[in-house]
Structures are given as C-alpha cells and as structure tokens.
Amino acid sequence: MAKKRSGGGLTGTQQAAKFLGVSVLSGAVLAGIALPAAGALGLAAKGTVEGFDEIPANLKTPPLSQRTQILDSEGGRIATVYSRDRTVVPLEKISPYMQKAIVAIEDSRFYEHGAIDLKGVLRAINRNAQSGGVAQGASTLTQQYVKNVFVEEAGDDPDKVAQATQQTIGRKVRELKYAIQVEEELGKKKILENYLNITFFGQQAYGIESASQRYFSKHAKDLQVEEAAMLAGIVQSPSRYDPVNDAQEATKRRNVVLQRMADLKDISQAEADRAKATPVKLKVSKPKNGCITAVSGAGFFCDYVKQVFLSDPVFGKTREDRAKIWNQGGLTVKTTLDPQAQEAAQQSIKDHVYQDDKVAAAVTMVEPGSGKILAMGQSKPYGFGEHETTINYSVNKRQGGSNFGFPVGSTFKPFLAAAALEQGRPPTQVYSAPYEMPYPASIPTCSGAPWVNDGGYTLENENEKEVGPYALRQAMEMSVNTYFVQMIQDIGLCPVVDMTDKLGVVQGNGTKLPVSPSALTLGSTGISPLTMATAYAAFANRGTYCTPTAIESIRAADGSKLDVPKSTCSKAMTERTADTINTLLRGVVDSGTGQQAGLGSRDSAGKTGTTDERKNAWFVGYTPQLSGAVWVGSASQQVSMERITIGGVYRAQVFGGQVPGPIWKDAMTGALDGQPATPFVTVHIPDAQKDPKDKDRDKNRPGRDNKPGDDGNIFPDIQFPPDLIGGGRGGRSNGGGGR
Numbered sequence: 001m002a003k004k005r006s007g008g009g010l011t012g013t014q015q016a017a018k019f020l021g022v023s024v025l026s027g028a029v030l031a032g033i034a035l036p037a038a039g040a041l042g043l044a045a046k047g048t049v050e051g052f053d054e055i056p057a058n059l060k061t062p063p064l065s066q067r068t069q070i071l072d073s074e075g076g077r078i079a080t081v082y083s084r085d086r087t088v089v090p091l092e093k094i095s096p097y098m099q100k101a102i103v104a105i106e107d108s109r110f111y112e113h114g115a116i117d118l119k120g121v122l123r124a125i126n127r128n129a130q131s132g133g134v135a136q137g138a139s140t141l142t143q144q145y146v147k148n149v150f151v152e153e154a155g156d157d158p159d160k161v162a163q164a165t166q167q168t169i170g171r172k173v174r175e176l177k178y179a180i181q182v183e184e185e186l187g188k189k190k191i192l193e194n195y196l197n198i199t200f201f202g203q204q205a206y207g208i209e210s211a212s213q214r215y216f217s218k219h220a221k222d223l224q225v226e227e228a229a230m231l232a233g234i235v236q237s238p239s240r241y242d243p244v245n246d247a248q249e250a251t252k253r254r255n256v257v258l259q260r261m262a263d264l265k266d267i268s269q270a271e272a273d274r275a276k277a278t279p280v281k282l283k284v285s286k287p288k289n290g291c292i293t294a295v296s297g298a299g300f301f302c303d304y305v306k307q308v309f310l311s312d313p314v315f316g317k318t319r320e321d322r323a324k325i326w327n328q329g330g331l332t333v334k335t336t337l338d339p340q341a342q343e344a345a346q347q348s349i350k351d352h353v354y355q356d357d358k359v360a361a362a363v364t365m366v367e368p369g370s371g372k373i374l375a376m377g378q379s380k381p382y383g384f385g386e387h388e389t390t391i392n393y394s395v396n397k398r399q400g401g402s403n404f405g406f407p408v409g410s411t412f413k414p415f416l417a418a419a420a421l422e423q424g425r426p427p428t429q430v431y432s433a434p435y436e437m438p439y440p441a442s443i444p445t446c447s448g449a450p451w452v453n454d455g456g457y458t459l460e461n462e463n464e465k466e467v468g469p470y471a472l473r474q475a476m477e478m479s480v481n482t483y484f485v486q487m488i489q490d491i492g493l494c495p496v497v498d499m500t501d502k503l504g505v506v507q508g509n510g511t512k513l514p515v516s517p518s519a520l521t522l523g524s525t526g527i528s529p530l531t532m533a534t535a536y537a538a539f540a541n542r543g544t545y546c547t548p549t550a551i552e553s554i555r556a557a558d559g560s561k562l563d564v565p566k567s568t569c570s571k572a573m574t575e576r577t578a579d580t581i582n583t584l585l586r587g588v589v590d591s592g593t594g595q596q597a598g599l600g601s602r603d604s605a606g607k608t609g610t611t612d613e614r615k616n617a618w619f620v621g622y623t624p625q626l627s628g629a630v631w632v633g634s635a636s637q638q639v640s641m642e643r644i645t646i647g648g649v650y651r652a653q654v655f656g657g658q659v660p661g662p663i664w665k666d667a668m669t670g671a672l673d674g675q676p677a678t679p680f681v682t683v684h685i686p687d688a689q690k691d692p693k694d695k696d697r698d699k700n701r702p703g704r705d706n707k708p709g710d711d712g713n714i715f716p717d718i719q720f721p722p723d724l725i726g727g728g729r730g731g732r733s734n735g736g737g738g739r
Contacts, residue, residue, distance in 0.1 A: 064088055064152060064198055064207070066330035066557055070294075070302055072337040073372075073552065079294040079302045083327035085214075085287060086206040088557070091193040094208055095223035099192060100266040101232035105257045107141035108264055110192070114183055116140065116176060142179045145195040150175075152198060196220075201231060202238030204287045215243065217283040225267060226275040229257040243280055251280050292383050297346035299382025300392040300400075301337055301373070305550050307399040309333075312565045330557025336372035336550050341365050341626075344670025345375040352647045352663045353379040353632065355387045358639050359646060361660075362393035363667055364529040365628040368537040371546035371567030373530070374626070375671065380635075393635060394529045397509050405508020405526035406631055409609030409656065410479045411620045412523030414539070414581055416488060417472060419499040421577040423491045427584070427685045431490075433468030433475060433483035436460040440485070444492035445515050451493060459485060459522075473685050476584045477592030479608065481522060488521050496520040502572035503535040503545050523609055529629040532620045537627035539585070539605070542681065543578035544569050576683065581605075583682040589621065597621055597661035599668060602677040606664070608656030614641040619660035621668070624678040628668055630660040 065084040072078055091099070103110045139147070182191060201211035211231055212220040223231070233253035234241045243250035255276045262272035291302035309315055309326055316322035325331075345363040353361040357379065365375040380389045395401040421427065439457045442450040461467075461481050468475075468483065475483035488496060493515050500513055500520070507513060508526045518524040530548055538545035546569040554562040585605035588594045593608040597619050606621020616633035632654065633641065641654035651659070 063328050063330070063557070065328045068326070068329040068331040068333060070305055070333045070335060072298075072335060072339050072342070073374075074339055075334070076339055077295070078298050078335065078337060079291050080288060081290050081302070081306070082329050084206040084329075085204050085210045085289060086197070086329075087209040087213075088197045088207060088330075089209045089220055091189055091196075093219070093221045094193070094196055095221055095228055097225045097228035097267075098196070098208060098220060098223050098231065100261060101225075101228040101257055102196060102235070103141065103192070104260045104264050104266055105232050106144065106235065108260070110141050111188055113140065114180070116143075116179065139175075140179065141195055142183055142191050143175050145191055145198065146175050146178045146182060148195070148198045148200075149178075199235055200238055201234050202242050203244060203284075204289070213285055214287070215282055215284060217285045225261075225271065226254065226258070226278045226280075229261065229275065230254040230280060233257045243282055244284060247280050247282075254280065294382065296339065296342045297349075297377040297381065298337060298342055300378060300394060301335070301342070301376040301550070303382065303390070303392060303400050304373075304376065304395055305333060305335055307395075308550055308565070311398060314563050314565050331562075332555040334552045334554070336367075336374060336552055337376075338365075338374040338671070340673070341375040341667075341671035342377065344673075345628075345667040346377040347670065348663050348666035349377055349379050351666060352659065354647055355379055355381060357646050358644060359633055359641060360393060360635050361630065361632045361663060362529050363628065363630050363663065364394040364533045365626055365667070365671060366530070366533045366537045366548060368540035368622065368624065368627055369544070369546060369569075371534065371537070371549045371569070373548055373550045375628075375667070376530070389635075391635065393631065396506070396528050396531070401528055402508055402526075402635060405528040405531070406616045406633055406637075407525060407611040408523035408527050408532060408618055408620075409611040409616065410481075410523060411532060411607045411609035411618045411629075411656070412521065413476065413479065413484050414585060414607055415499055415503065415505065415535070416484055416496050416521055417476065417584065418539075418573050418577055418581050419495040420472075420487050420491050421580055422499065422573055423495050425487075425491065427473065427580050427683070428471050429487070430469050430471045431475075431483050431486040433461075433466075433470045433480050433486060435464050435467045435482070437482050437485070439517060440489040443489055443517060444494065446494035446497055447515075451516060471687075473584055473587055473687075476607075477587050479593050484521050485517055488517050493517070493520055499572070500535075502570070503538055504547060505531055505535050523611065529631050532618070533627045533629035536606075536620050536622050536629070538572050539578050539581045540622040540624050540627050541578075542575045543571060543573040545572040575681075579681045579683050580685070582680045583685055585621070586680065586682070593655070593657045594619060594621065594661055596657050597665045599623070599665060599672075602672065603679045604668070605680065608661065610654070610656045614654050615639065617641060617654045617656045617658070617660050619656050619664045621664055623668065623672065624680060625675060626668060626671060628664055628671075630664045630667070632660050632663070 064086060065082065066086045066088060067080050067082040069080055070078045186194070197207040197209075200206055201208070201214070203211075203214050205211040205214040208220045208231065211234075212218055212223055212227075215231065216223070216227055230243060230250060230253075233250065233256065234243075236253075240246070241250050241253045258267075258272045258275050261267045262269045267275075291299040291306070294302045306326065310319060310322050312322075316325060345365060349361050349363055353359070360379050362378040363375065364373065366372065367374055376392075376394050378393050380387060382388065382390060384390065390400070391402055392400045393402060393406075396405065397403055420429065436458060437460075439453040439459060442452045444450050459481055462479075466478065466480055468480070470478070470480055470483050472483075474480075497513070497515060497520070505513065505527060508528050513519050513525055534548045535545070546567045549565060549567040551564045554564055556562060582605050585607055586603065588608070589598045589604050589606055594606050597606055598604065602623060604621055604623050606619055609618035609620070610616070615637050616631065618629070618631055620629040622628065632646070633639075641651065644651055644654065646654070646659060
C-alpha cells in the first residue's frame with residue numbers, strides 16, 4: 001500500500017513514481033538491462049502500477065558489515081577478522097576530492113535530479129536504441145546505493161546475491177521504488193555518505209576508508225585529487241581497473257575521471273592536467289584478515305573466541321542468528337588472554353618442541369577462581385601450510401578441537417583421589433598395590449548394575465620393584481597404577497563420576513566419560529588440555545570449580561554493549577579435600593615424577609601422565625594463581641614417542657615429567673614473573689609406616705618418571721582402530737596410566 005499524506009493524497013514524489021511506472025518505467029528499466037524494449041512495453045503498461053504500489057514502502061537497510069577487532073586483556077590487538085573489510089566513516093572524514101570524483105564519474109547530475117534522472121533515462125534509451133543493445137545504463141547514484149543494499153543484505157549467500165543483482169524488470173522496479181523512498185527520507189549528503197561506505201573498491205576493500213587504506217595506506221580524509229580519481233574509477237569495474245594488477249588500465253580510467261571533474265568545474269583544467277601527469281603511486285597494505293594474522297601464536301585462541309561466539313546462545317537463539325551478528329562485524333571483543341602468559345607459553349613451546357617435529361605440543365593456562373583463559377598455544381602454527389593446522393589441540397571438538405581429545409594417563413588420578421577423600425577415605429589410606437593384579441571382578445556403578453571384568457583383564461605397575469603396600473601420598477608421587485585401581489574398587493565408580501561431573505570433565509567430543517575403571521582411574525579417555533587445566537584450577541581454588549571463559553566484553557559498532565557469557569562457579573569438593581590434593585600433588589613436584597617441573601621457591605603442584613605406547617605425555621599443574629595443562633603427542637595417535645627427536649633432543653622414551661614438565665615449568669615461570677609467590681593451604685599427612693625394603697625400591701629413581709618399561713599399555717595384545725584421531729579409547733579394554 002502506498003504511503004499517503006495526512007489529507008489522503010499521495011505525495012508529489014509518489015505521484016511522480018506512479019506516473020513513471022506507466023509512462024517511462026519500461027524505458028528506465030530497459031536502459032539498464034539487456035531486454036528488447038518493444039517486447040516489454042506491454043508488460044509494463046499492464047502490471048507496473050499495481051506491482052509498484054504493492055512493494056513495501058520501507059527499505060530495510062542492513063547494518064554494514066565491518067571489521068571486528070579481537071583484543072587481549074590489556075587492550076592490545078590479537079587479530080582483525082571480518083566478512084567484509086570495511087570501516088564506516090562519516091562524510092566529513094572523506095576527502096572532498098573523493099566526494100566530487102565519485103559524483104562526477106558515476107552520476108554527474110546527482111544534486112539536480114530526484115531518485116530517477118529522466119534526462120539520463122532518455123539519453124540511455126536513445127543510445128541503446130541506436131546500438132541495438134545496452135550501450136549505456138541510467139542508474140542514478142541513489143539507485144546504485146539501493147542495489148548495494150540488496151547485495152549487502154544477501155551476505156555471502158550466492159543465491160541471494162544473484163537475486164539481488166539479476167537483470168530483471170522486477171528487481172529494477174523494486175530498486176526504483178526504494179530509491180524514491182531513500183531520496184525522500186535521507187537527502188543527498190546522507191545518500192552520498194552511505195554509498196561511499198557500502199560500495200566495493202576491489203582488493204577485498206568495501207567502503208572508501210578501507211579502500212584508501214588498502215591502496216594508499218592512508219585515511220580517506222587525506223586522499224589527494226589523483227588518488228581520489230583513481231578510487232572513483234575503480235567502482236565501475238574493480239577487476240578491470242585494479243591498479244595493483246593493471247596500473248596502465250587504472251591510470252587511463254583515473255584520467256577519464258579527472259577530465260570529467262574538470263569538465264564539471266569541480267577542479268580546474270590545470271589541476272586535472274597536473275594530476276594526469278602524476279604517476280600512480282600506490283602504497284598497498286595487504287589484506288590482513290582472520291585468526292591466521294594473530295600475534296604471539298594466539299591464532300587458536302582467536303578461533304576459540306569465534307567458536308564460542310557462534311555456539312553460545314547468549315549471542316542469539318540460533319547459530320544462524322549468531323553467525324549473522326559475527327559476519328556483520330564492527331565488534332570490539334576484549335578477551336581474557338594475558339599477553340605475558342601467552343608470550344611465555346608460546347616461547348616455552350618453541351624452546352622445547354619444533355614446528356616440524358613428528359609430534360606436537362599444546363599449552364593452556366587458566367586463572368583459578370575466575371575461569372579466565374590466560375594463554376593458549378601450540379607448536380604447529382595456525383594456518384594451512386606445511387607443519388601448520390587449524391585444529392586447536394587445546395579444546396573440544398565443538399570449539400574447533402580434535403575429534404576426541406587425547407588420553408590423559410595418570411593426570412586423571414587426582415580426580416579419583418579427590419572422590420575417595422570426599423567419601424571419607426583418609427589421606428593415609430593404604431592398599432596392598434602389588435606389582436601385577438587382575439582388574440576387580442566387579443565394581444559398583446551409579447546405575448546399580450556393576451561393571452564386570454568379563455575379559456579377565458589384568459594390569460601392572462611400571463616395573464617389578466613397585467610393590468606395595470603403599471599409602472596415598474607415596475602412590476601419588478610414584479603414580480602406582482595398582483594402588484588406584486584398588487582405590488576405585490573400594491569406593492566404586494559412581495563417586496568418581498560425580499566428582500568429574502562437578503569438575504566439568506568430559507571427553508573431547510563433549511560426551512560424558514565412559515563408566516569403566518580404565519577411563520576413571522588410568523585416564524584412557526581422550527580429554528582436552530583446556531578441560532584438564534580448568535579442572536585442576538578447582539584444586540588451586542580450594543575446591544571451587546569455575547567454567548572457562550574467554551570473553552571479557554563486547555562493544556558493537558554503535559558503541560552499545562553486548563551481553564557475554566560469564567563463568568559460573570560451584571563447589572566441587574570441600575576445602576579440606578582440595579587442600580589435601582594440593583599437599584599430595586606438591587609432593588609429586590617436590591620428590592615424585594614431576595620434579596623437572598618444579599618452580600623452585602614458588603609453591604606448585606601437579607601430576608604427570610604417559611599413555612599407551614607413549615603416544616601422549618602430559619603434565620598438568622598449578623600454583624594458587626595459575627593452572628596449566630601441557631600435552632605432547634601425536635595428533636593422529638600414530639606416533640610412539642620412543643627413539644624420537646623432539647625439539648632437537650633425542651629421547652629414548654618420553655615421559656610426562658620429562659618433556660611436558662619442563663615446558664610447563666618455563667611457561668609458568670614466564671607467566672608468573674613479577675607476581676608474588678602465594679603459598680598453598682596444606683594439611684599434615686603423616687608418613688606411612690615404611691618397610692625397610694622401601695629404600696631399595698626408591699634407589700636410583702631421582703625422577704621416577706624416567707625409568708624404562710613405562711609403556712603404559714596394560715593390554716598389549718589388544719588392537720585398536722587406527723582412525724581414533726585424538727585418542728578417546730575409553731572402556732575397560734585399555735589401560736593408560738603410566739607416568
């Protein structure tokens with residue numbers, strides 16, 4: 001329904017529009033599309049007026065897609081991402097030369113006509129009739145702006161883009177209707193401003209500010225006349241007149257624009273001649289888009305931020321809604337990434353694992369008590385080249401990680417110990433812990449139906465000298481497999497399930513852990529480093545678990561604030577339990593398998609892990625201020641870390657305390673540099689009654705994580721599918737464990 005005045009009549013503009021619909025619409029349309037005029041006049045006369053009135057009066061102008069800036073916690077730029085490289089600027093920040101140049105070459109009568117230039121229409125019809133085809137179009141700058149709005153609204157959908165640009169009567173009619181509305185509501189200056197911000201200038205540059213930066217590395221307000229003329233000339237055909245790829249054609253086109261400006265008295269002929277004589281001097285800034293441009297190895301964190309945005313309902317009900325906001329861009333995303341911690345993590349990785357090594361490393365750091373992700377890096381850089389990847393080894397599949405995460409080995413044992421302490425078992429709990437034993441015949445589960453060892457599976461410790469009885473402290477320091485299997489037999493599987501649920505521990509594919517003793521004792525299941533670092537942070541936070549978070553705040557292009565997901569914290573265990581685990585794991589670093597990860601005078605705690613056939617090695621540890629997980633291994637789970645060179649150092653066998661431990665130490669040292677050394681709250685754990693034979697067992701074990709025989713493979717005769725990328729081999733048919 002057409003808009004009417006308060007008195008009931010159509011406005012003058014609308015009357016003109018209806019008149020045009022009957023009298024010249026066919027000519028106006030056909031001046032810009034390749035259809036025979038004679039065959040379409042009847043169609044226009046029969047249906048144009050009715051169709052014109054039925055078109056909605058309001059042009060829904062979509063927000064222009066712009067760059068999004070991703071910043072670290074201190075406001076430093078991590079990366080710039082965009083669907084379309086555009087920075088919107090007001091008219092006063094666009095060179096007057098540019099304003100005059102675009103009008104001169106695209107629509108010289110812009111300030112004289114309305115939405116439709118009747119003189120231009122008649123001229124185009126005459127020229128096209130003479131040529132027998134389409135020699136000249138008649139679209140005004142306003143009409144071009146409307147068409148660009150349709151294209152912008154179509155986004156990256158090729159079908160919608162085709163519809164927005166198709167040469168049909170219907171599209172031209174819509175374009176004319178909306179052009180009339182735009183002229184009436186916006187005025188000439190605003191139309192010119194909008195046009196210069198929306199139009200495409202080639203080289204991935206949308207809008208005049210981005211184009212000015214791309215070709216001349218300067219702001220649009222600083223463009224000189226010859227530069228403005230060149231950019232104005234590009235618009236007609238960005239590929240043909242691209243000055244980067246064809247300077248000669250671009251120069252010819254620029255000179256056409258300059259002469260047109262002189263003919264219209266926008267500049268003098270002398271100015272035009274001087275500008276024509278000036279060689280094209282480009283200062284090209286290459287497009288820099290996406291997480292591949294991130295600083296300090298933060299490409300994977302950048303990608304994680306994007307995946308969080310696309311997956312979290314706080315940003316929109318559906319993924320399509322969220323993707324639309326992300327692609328529109330113009331956002332300023334301030335993240336939790338700490339530049340000092342990120343630099344330390346990435347430098348430590350580079351020092352210990354090379355990009356072209358057969359295995360990879362990933363490091364993730366989280367702040368206890370807040371869930372803030374402070375660092376995330378890996379040895380294979382973010383990219384598509386050789387020895388590069390876009391798979392984020394630190395996170396779950398849903399956030400761009402591996403299919404299953406990676407088996408964590410003995411780094412799982414603290415979760416079991418916490419569950420046992422919560423069940424009332426004392427920290428001095430002793431089990432016989434023989435060198436070798438069968439898995440228990442059955443173990444209670446939450447469902448009431450017990451897990452049954454129907455395969456007659458057995459397990460063993462690292463070597464024959466590891467024979468109990470042991471108390472918890474010594475068993476944790478030495479990572480005694482049989483001790484912890486006896487512990488889960490004692491308390492059942494359900495308490496461990498409850499504990500890991502409270503700590504947010506899931507498999508890398510996002511599903512719950514398998515309810516089996518190998519998964520819930522010896523870490524045979526694939527889990528991501530972020531999940532492990534966040535769970536261990538609950539120990540550092542005296543039992544309170546906080547979900548991980550990467551985004552501090554987001555501002556939209558108009559300055560408004562967007563809601564962001566917040567970390568939620570909940571009690572996973574008592575403070576007494578957490579303090580006991582901290583005491584136990586401090587012993588691992590002080591005198592157990594994690595000695596190479598020790599931070600000297602700074603209180604630290606952690607646990608080593610080495611898995612099946614040495615395909616994964618871990619160290620997960622923390623201080624009261626920072627929790628970090630380090631994984632080293634084969635992303636495809638096809639490389640055994642035996643007789644292997646990593647970071648230029650030959651290793652006969654890799655252990656959790658040997659390669660991941662030093663990476664963790666260096667990363668944590670750098671991240672915490674300048675911060676006070678905060679002590680743990682610890683508990684007194686009486687020493688267990690020692691057998692004289694213990695001295696012999698402990699002899700020649702300075703690190704207890706560097707001994708031969710720790711292959712972590714409890715069931716060497718069992719074959720596993722080769723396509724389990726990222727691990728995730730849970731169930732009762734596999735061990736894990738190790739050191």
